[in-house]
Structure formats: C-alpha cells, structure tokens
Amino acid sequence: xxxxxxxxxxxxxxxxxxxxxxxxxxxxxxxxxxxxxxxxxxxxxxxxxxxxxxxxxxxxxxxxxxxxxxxxxxxxxxxxxxxxxxxxxxxxxxxxxxxxxxxxxxxxxxxxxxxxxxxxxxxxxxxxxxxxxxxxxxxxxxxxxxxxxxxxxxxxxxxxxxxxxxxxxxxxxxxxxxxxxxxxxxxxxxxxxxxxxxxxxxxxxxxxxxxxxxxxxxxxxxxxxxxxxxxxxxxxxxxxxxxxxxxxxxxxxxxxxxxxxxxxxxxxxxxxxxxxxxxxxxxxxxxxxxxxxxxxxxxxxxxxxxxxxxxxxxxxxxxxxxxxxxxxxxxxxxxxxxxxxxxxxxxxxxxxxxxxxxxxxxxxxxxxxxxxxxxxxxxxxxxxxxxxxxxxxxxxxxxxxxxxxxxxxxxxxxxxxxxxxxxxxxxxxx
Amino acid sequence: xxxxxxxxxxxxxxxxxxxxxxxxxxxxxxxxxxxxxxxxxxxxxxxxxxxxxxxxxxxxxxxxxxxxxxxxxxxxxxxxxxxxxxxxxxxxxxxxxxxxxxxxxxxxxxxxxxxxxxxxxxxxxxxxxxxxxxxxxxxxxxxxxxxxxxxxxxxxxxxxxxxxxxxxxxxxxxxxxxxxxxxxxxxxxxxxxxxxxxxxxxxxxxxxxxxxxxxxxxxxxxxxxxxxxxxxxxxx
Numbered sequence: 001x002x003x004x005x006x007x008x009x010x011x012x013x014x015x016x017x018x019x020x021x022x023x024x025x026x027x028x029x030x031x032x033x034x035x036x037x038x039x040x041x042x043x044x045x046x047x048x049x050x051x052x053x054x055x056x057x058x059x060x061x062x063x064x065x066x067x068x069x070x071x072x073x074x075x076x077x078x079x080x081x082x083x084x085x086x087x088x089x090x091x092x093x094x095x096x097x098x099x100x101x102x103x104x105x106x107x108x109x110x111x112x113x114x115x116x117x118x119x120x121x122x123x124x125x126x127x128x129x130x131x132x133x134x135x136x137x138x139x140x141x142x143x144x145x146x147x148x149x150x151x152x153x154x155x156x157x158x159x160x161x162x163x164x165x166x167x168x169x170x171x172x173x174x175x176x177x178x179x180x181x182x183x184x185x186x187x188x189x190x191x192x193x194x195x196x197x198x199x200x201x202x203x204x205x206x207x208x209x210x211x212x213x214x215x216x217x218x219x220x221x222x223x224x225x226x227x228x229x230x231x232x233x234x235x236x237x238x239x240x241x242x243x244x245x246x247x248x249x250x251x252x253x254x255x256x257x258x259x260x261x262x263x264x265x266x267x268x269x270x271x272x273x274x275x276x277x278x279x280x281x282x283x284x285x286x287x288x289x290x291x292x293x294x295x296x297x298x299x300x301x302x303x304x305x306x307x308x309x310x311x312x313x314x315x316x317x318x319x320x321x322x323x324x325x326x327x328x329x330x331x332x333x334x335x336x337x338x339x340x341x342x343x344x345x346x347x348x349x350x351x352x353x354x355x356x357x358x359x360x361x362x363x364x365x366x367x368x369x370x371x372x373x374x375x376x377x378x379x380x381x382x383x384x385x386x387x388x389x390x391x392x393x394x395x396x397x398x399x400x401x402x403x404x405x406x407x408x409x410x411x412x413x414x415x416x417x418x419x420x421x422x423x424x425x426x427x428x429x430x
Numbered sequence: 431x432x433x434x435x436x437x438x439x440x441x442x443x444x445x446x447x448x449x450x451x452x453x454x455x456x457x458x459x460x461x462x463x464x465x466x467x468x469x470x471x472x473x474x475x476x477x478x479x480x481x482x483x484x485x486x487x488x489x490x491x492x493x494x495x496x497x498x499x500x501x502x503x504x505x506x507x508x509x510x511x512x513x514x515x516x517x518x519x520x521x522x523x524x525x526x527x528x529x530x531x532x533x534x535x536x537x538x539x540x541x542x543x544x545x546x547x548x549x550x551x552x553x554x555x556x557x558x559x560x561x562x563x564x565x566x567x568x569x570x571x572x573x574x575x576x577x578x579x580x581x582x583x584x585x586x587x588x589x590x591x592x593x594x595x596x597x598x599x600x601x602x603x604x605x606x607x608x609x610x611x612x613x614x615x616x617x618x619x620x621x622x623x624x625x626x627x628x629x630x631x632x633x634x635x636x637x638x639x640x641x642x643x644x645x646x647x648x649x650x651x652x653x654x655x656x657x658x659x660x661x662x663x664x665x666x
Contacts, residue, residue, distance in 0.1 A: 030633055082633055274516075286522065308541060310532055314525040348540040357525040361630025361637065364661045370544070404633065406654040408662075413547070421658035423631040 006184070007107040008119030009055040011128060012099070013048040015106075018136050019099035020073050022143070023091050027081040036080050043076040059179070070096055090160035093167035094203045098139065100171065101196035106131040108189040142204075146211065153214055154402070163203055170199030221324030286356070288315025290326045295354070298334045306347045307338060311354035317363040318356075320425050321403070328399045329365060330356075333418045336393065337369035340416065344370065358424065362405075365420040375411040382409060396420065432460065432553055433480060437467040437498065438487040438514060443535065444468075447485065447514075450542045457543070460550055470498030479506035482553045483546075486529075488515035499527040508556050510549045555663070559612050561605070563589065563598045570596070574612045578639040580605055580622040590641065615656035618646035623653075625660040 021040070029036050047069060054065040070092065078088040106128055110117075117124050174195035177188045253273060260266045286292055295311055302309040318326055334354070341350045351370040356363070378384045382393050393409065396418075400407040405422035434451065438444045444466055451462050465481070467473040470493030473484070484502060488495035499511050513524055513532035524530060531545055559574045572591065581588040582602035589596050606614065606622055613625040617636050621643050630637040631654070634645050645653055 308534065308538075310534065312522055312524040312530045312532070314523075346540075348538050351541055351544060353531070355525070355530040357530060359661045360625075360628040360657070361632075362657070362661060364658070366662050404631075406651070406658050408655055408658050415544075417662070419658050419662035421654060421661060426630075426632055 005111075005115075005118075007103050009051040010048060011106065011119060012103050013044075013051040014128075015099040015103040015132065016047060016051075016069070016073060016096070017044045018132065019095040019102065020077065020092070022098070022136055022140055023095045024077060024081055026143075027083060027091070030080055030082045039076065039080045043072065043080075047072050086157050086160040087155045090155045090163045093163040094207065097167050097170055097196060097199040097203055100174065101193065101200050102132055102135050104174070104189065104193045104196050105135065108186075108193050111186065111189060146208070153211060155210060159206065159210055163206060166202055166206075167199065170195060170202075174199070218322065218324055221322075221327050224327055286313040286315030288318045288326070290323050291315040291318060291330060291356070294327065294330050294334070298331075298338065301338060302352060305338065305342055305350070307341050307350040307352055309352040309354065311356075313354060313356040314358060315356065317358045317424055321422075325399050325402075328395055329420055332393065332396050333365075333367040333420075336418075337367055337416070340371055341369055344372070361424055363422050363424055365422075367418045369416050370414060371411065371416040372414050375416055377409060377411070393418065432462050432482045432550060434462050434464045435467060435473055435481045435484045436464055437470060437473050437484065437490070437495070439468050439490045440487070441468075443487070443514070443537070447537065447542070450537070450539050451546070453539065454543050454546055458547070469493060470495065470501075474498060474501055477502065477505055479509060481506075481509055482556075483510045483512065483549045485512050485514055488513050488532075496523070496527070499524075499529055503527045510552050512545060512549060552663075559609075561608060564600070565596060565598055570598075574609065574624070575626060577624045578627050578641060579624060579643065580614075582620050582622075590639075592639070613656070613660040615653050616649055617643055617653045618649050625657055628657060631657070 031039075050065075050072065051069055054061070057065055073095070074088055074092045077083070077092055078085055081088070081091075083091070109131060110124055110127055113127070114121075114123065174192045177191060178184065250273065253269060257266055257269050260269065286295065291313060292315065295313060299309050299311070321329065334352075337352050341352060344350050349370050349372070353366075353368040355366045358364075376384050382397070393407065397407040400420050400422060403422050403425075405420065407418065407420045409419075410417050436444055436447055438447065448464060448466070451464055455461060469490050470486070474493070484499075486495040486499055490498075495513055495515070499513075502509065502511065511524075511527060511529035513529055514535060514537065515532055516535035524532060531548065533542055533545055561572045561574055561577075563570045563572055572589070576592040578590040578592070580602060581590070585599060585601065586597050587600055587602055587605055589598065602620070602622055606616070609622070614622050615625055617623050623636065623638050623643065627639050628636060629639070631645075634647075634650075636643050636645050636653075
C-alpha cells in the first residue's frame with residue numbers, strides 16, 4: 001500500500017475556524033460588533049497563515065506548532081468574548097476536538113475515494129464543502145435545538161478543567177499512531193476518526209449535563225416564585241373575604257363614631273379603622289413583576305412581624321436579570337434583614353429600608369436594617385457565620401459578580417447595610 | 431445650621447414633626463432652622479434653593495407632594511427630599527425625583543430621627559470641596575465636582591475638568607490624598623476618577639463625562655467597591 005498524504009493544513013485551519021465560530025456564536029461579545037468582526041478576520045487569517053507556513057515542519061516540531069495554533073484560537077476566544085479564562089478553555093477544548101473530527105472524517109473519505117488527487121482539486125474541494133457542511137450543520141442544529149437556560153451558561157472551573165484534560169487525551173490518543181515509524185494507512189485514519197468521534201461525544205454529553213443542571217436550578221427558582229405567587233394569591237383571597245365582611249363592619253363603626261361624643265374614644269375608633277385599612281396598602285408596582293411579587297410578599301410578612309418596611313424601587317432596570325437572580329439578589333438580603341429585625345425587642349426600632357434605583361449607568365440595590373449590636377465582618381467582607389441574620393450572602397455576592405458587579409456589606413451607626421451594584425448592560429448581546 | 435422646609439397641610443402633624451426636630455437637637459446637638467409651609471404651592475412660590483432638607487407630605491390639597499418634589503428637583507439638584515405619607519405605594523416611585531426615603535404616618539419619633547440623621551449625613555457630604563492646584567503663576571482654586579479625572583504622567587498630573595484641561599506638577603498620590611474626602615477612585619494605576627461624574631461601566635471601560643477610560647483588572651474590584659459606596663451612599 002502506498003503512503004497516504006496527510007491532511008492539507010488549510011483544511012485543518014478551515015475546520016478549526018468553523019468549529020470555534022460555531023461555539024463562540026452564542027457567547028456574549030466583549031467589544032462592539034465592528035471590533036469583533038475585525039478581530040475574527042485577523043485571527044482566521046493568522047491561524048490559516050500559521051498552519052500553512054508550518055505544514056512542512058519535522059515531526060518533533062509538529063506538536064509545539066499545534067499547541068501554538070490552539071493557543072491562538074484560545075486567545076481569540078478569550079479576547080473577543082466576555083468569558084473567564086477557564087470558560088474560554090472549555091469552549092476551546094470542545095471546538096478543537098470537533099475540528100479534529102471534521103478534518104479527520106473529511107480526509108478519510110478523501111483518501112478512500114480519490115487518494116491520488118491533491119487538496120486543491122475541484123472534486124476534493126466539493127467533498128470538503130459537503131462533509132464540513134453536513135457535519136457543522138448538524139452540530140449547529142443540535143446546539144440550537146436544545147433548550148438553554150436564560151442568560152449565559154456558567155461553566156464551573158472543574159467542568160472546564162475536565163473538558164481541557166479530556167480534549168488533550170483524545171488528541172494524544174488519536175494522533176499516537178502517527179508517531180510510530182510504520183507507514184500511514186487507512187486503518188490509522190479510521191482509528192483517528194473513531195477516537196475523535198468519541199471525544200466529541202464525551203464533551204457533548206458533559207455539556208448537556210451542565211445545561212440540564214442549569215435548567216434545573218432555574219426551574220427551582222421559578223418554582224419558588226410561583227410558590228410565593230400562590231401564597232400571595234391565597235392572601236388576596238383571604239383579603240377579599242375579609243374586605244367583604246369589613247364593609248359591613250365599617251358601616252357600623254362609622255355610625256358608632258358619629259354617635260360618639262367623647263373625643264378620645266372617637267380617636268381610638270378611628271385609629272382602629274386606620275390600622276385595619278393599612279393591611280391592604282402593601283401592594284407594590286415597580287415595573288418588574290418578579291420584584292413586585294417579592295416586595296409585596298415581604299412587606300406583608302413585615303407587617304405581620306411588626307417591622308416597619310419602606311421601599312423605593314425602580315424595577316425597570318432589572319430586566320437583564322433572570323428570575324432566579326432577582327430572587328437571590330433581593331430575596332436573600334431581605335430575608336436576612338427580617339430575621340435580624342425579629343430579634344429586636346423594641347418594635348419602634350424594627351426599621352427596614354429598601355432602595356433600588358439607577359445611577360451612573362448602574363443599578364443599585366440597597367437594603368438597610370436597624371441593628372443595635374455591631375456586626376463582625378470576616379476577612380472576605382461578609383458577616384462572620386451567623387453574626388447577622390442566618391442567611392448566607394455568599395450566593396448574593398456570586399450573583400453580583402456574575403454580572404460584573406459587586407456586593408458590599410457594612411455596619412455603621414447601628415445600621416446594617418447591604419449594597420449591590422450592577423452595571424446595566426448596554427444592550428442585550430446578540 | 432441645617433435648613434429644613436416642612437411642607438405638610440395638617441397643622442397637628444406639622445407641630446408634631448417640629449417637636450421631633452427639637453427633640454433631635456436636644457439629643458444630638460445638631461442645630462436646625464425650620465420653615466413651615468401648608469401646601470406645595472406655598473413653597474414653590476418664589477422658590478430659591480436655600481433648603482438642605484425638605485419634608486413633603488404626599489397628599490396635599492392644592493399641589494400634591496410628588497408634583498411639588500418634581501418642581502423642586504428641577505430648581506435644586508442637591509436638596510434632600512423626604513416624603514411623609516400614610517400610603518406606602520405613593521412613595522415607591524420616589525426614585526423619579528431622587529427621594530429614596532419616606533416616613534409613614536403616624537410618624538414615630540425613632541423612625542423620624544433615623545431618617546433625619548441620614549439626611550444630615552447626606553447634607554454634609556454634599557458640601558463643596560475646593561482643591562488648590564499649583565499652576566504657572568500661582569494657585570488655581572478648583573471645585574472638585576467639576577473634575578472628570580486626573581491622569582499621572584511622570585512628575586506631572588493632567589487635570590480633565592468641565593472647564594477644560596490643564597497640567598500641574600506633582601504626583602497623583604499627593605492629589606489623591608488631598609481628595610480623600612471626595613468620591614475619587616483609581617480605575618487603573620494612572621487615572622484618578624471622580625465617581626460623581628461616572629456615566630456608565632461596561633466590560634473593562636468606565637465612561638467619565640465625555641471620556642472613556644480603561645479599568646485595569648487588578649484595580650477593577652476596588653474601583654467597583656468605591657463606586658458602590660458612592661452610589662449607595664448618595665442615592666440622588
């Protein structure tokens with residue numbers, strides 16, 4: 001059997017570029033549209049040029065060259081997309097193995113059909129277009145078809161490391177046979193394709209698992225909101241029943257007050273009526289339905305606990321957050337404040353202030369509660385374990401950081417304050 | 431002396447709040463001068479921005495509190511507005527006029543005193559600061575709110591302000607220390623930014639007035655924390 005030619009480097013470059021772009025497509029851009037296009041063009045030309053120029057290097061140099069090419073794609077991903085460096089590694093690993101598979105399948109078919117034609121031959125190019133088109137088309141369709149949680153899928157550091165190690169293993173195994181002195185024949189190509197296919201399969205399954213767990217937690221958060229809404233519904237049903245009976249009561253009370261000549265008794269009766277009415281004032285309309293639900297439920301809870309809660313909230317800026325994130329960013333600090341306030345013996349001092357407003361292109365969420373005892377903060381800037389309320393603010397901090405924001409906590413002049421600052425995205429990307 | 435305007439149509443409530451202000455003075459020693467108004471129309475008649483804090487009843491006969499607040503805000507950007515209401519949902523939209531605080535009627539003294547204390551702190555923060563900058567031929571007195579940012583270049587510092595640019599000798603660190611009482615923070619080692627002039631923060635870039643400055647990765651966390659402190663403490 002004659003020695004088979006290896007894949008033309010430009011074929012590899014094309015496969016790499018397409019795979020990277022396929023996975024990078026749904027990711028948020030780091031810069032505007034124009035710089036991204038320029039960056040993409042520059043990277044594609046540089047990668048193709050580099051791979052073409054290093055096509056004839058000796059075997060010892062082949063691995064460093066491949067590593068450099070991957071590094072180039074990695075840098076492109078990290079620079080052009082708004083992702084962390086380990087996330088970029090994750091995407092890069094998936095794209096690289098997919099590119100390996102595409103190039104391998106294509107070239108195997110090429111060698112099987114017409115081993116004596118070169119890479120620039122018309123028929124060969126047609127085959128390239130068909131194979132790459134079908135393969136990438138299928139993967140693109142599969143990616144798009146799968147439901148994705150709102151916002152960006154977060155890849156944990158562990159998952160990213162696993163993907164990178166897996167990709168390196170697959171690459172090593174699939175190319176192991178080329179390092180031998182033996183002649184390159186079809187079976188080697190066959191094994192390479194098979195190993196690459198397994199690699200793509202493993203990484204896809206891992207990705208699916210990540211996606212599913214993200215969907216699952218999103219669902220749980222939705223469930224929590226629904227639960228709150230249901231409770232709100234139950235409350236309003238009770239409220240309506242109460243109102244109907246109150247109408248009648250009020251009529252009698254008004255008649256009694258009219259008849260009452262004693263000023264003090266008249267005042268007392270009026271105060272009773274007032275407190276009865278206050279219960280129905282708890283409805284909030286902020287411009288964000290999730291925030292409305294949370295604030296309404298909490299302000300009713302506060303009324304029951306004798307906490308004086310005041311809130312000034314502009315919810316229209318929270319549209320870029322998912323339901324779960326709003327629940328975390330608003331619900332947890334509120335629960336925390338309520339829990340701390342219920343321990344306050346003097347009902348006049350049970351004060352809770354909420355302010356949500358936009359300023360300087362950012363949205364600020366501020367929760368302040370009266371807390372006479374100083375709160376010790378740990379080295380990470382968070383209250384030391386169960387020093388204030390019982391809730392963990394770590395999740396709030398993580399959610400804020402996710403959006404490039406920050407959360408700070410402080411205790412000053414008997415007030416405990418949680419401040420969350422989130423930059424408002426210029427536009428929802430792509 | 432802090433100047434308060436009390437706009438409330440019920441004489442009894444007005445009297446009660448006046449008593450609270452006096453009690454606050456006895457408790458903390460802060461001196462106030464209080465002017466009373468019975469309606470939004472009264473305070474707006476020939477309004478001049480002389481007040482530090484305005485307490486506003488939301489429901490009033492002729493001109494309601496929200497509309498009064500809107501008109502006051504148009505004439506006076508700095509005044510601290512605090513609503514007095516017995517209907518919480520009327521005050522929830524207070525952010526539109528930069529009024530992030532309100533007290534619920536009937537007003538208990540403790541809640542009122544806490545709100546007043548916060549307002550007093552805010553007023554003292556609003557006080558103007560001036561920076562004396564050595565320039566050719568003398569000192570230049572600069573209102574710090576007009577500064578966009580400072581840039582260090584060797585042994586000189588470039589000032590970018592609403593009234594143009596100029597250069598002064600000195601180190602950025604020296605000016606940073608002089609500006610410690612004002613909301614300034616470094617977005618990278620070479621730029622000292624006036625946080626009050628920040629218009630937006632995007633990936634790695636902060637918009638300051640007409641300028642766009644890079645935020646370096648090592649400074650990002652502390653810069654955002656300073657910005658959160660400024661916006662969270664300000665709230666106007």
